[in-house]
Amino acid sequence: MEEWKERLKEEGYIEVGDFIIEVSVDSECPCKDDEVYPVIMIYDRKTESWYYVDEPFDPVNNFTEAWEEGIKVLEGYINGKEPRLKRTPKKFAPDDVIKRFAEALKTLENKTDSQSELNV
Template sequence: MDWKKKLREEGYIELDGLRIELSLDNTFLDIDYIPRVLVYAEETGRWHVLRNPIPKGKTLEEGWDNAVEVLDAIARGEVKPDLGEPDVETRLVNALRKLNGCP
């Protein structure tokens, strides 16, 4: 199964000691929820929030599609991930590139 489709359908994927999850944020207690990507790294034992901007979208589904598109842009090397932890960022890029069939 395509990793993007699996992520959208199941809400998470696990690979190379990382768990990537789609989540929602309501930090400002607005009515609207903001799509977020969370990355759990076994090596740090912590969750990391992807800080790259994710376009909101008109619906929740569209917002999550946009989150997956940001991850795909990272996989293609068009966007550098911002997780606040360079080693985890590098591991995320390598894992996503591997899913896309890149060396």
């Protein structure tokens, strides 16, 4: 398994370039219907702002499943899908943030044991 994925699984976050990427779960407690959803939060150190990934996640049962969903989304971004980062439900992240985030994620491509691009 690539190191960034393992680090994300073990610690719940990774640092890539200007960004901190955190994968967690979102649930209402007490749980109404036992459904939880993955949440990917992005902190941009350059702008000192938080964003979240706005993708149609399927419900999951635990953190491991949330991590698996999060990895699929991040791999899609690494492979060229445009990131869907939002600041609020009605406001997308600025274009320059999305572009910098996409470029930062590309440094994870084919990285296995190198920590030169992955600040861990």
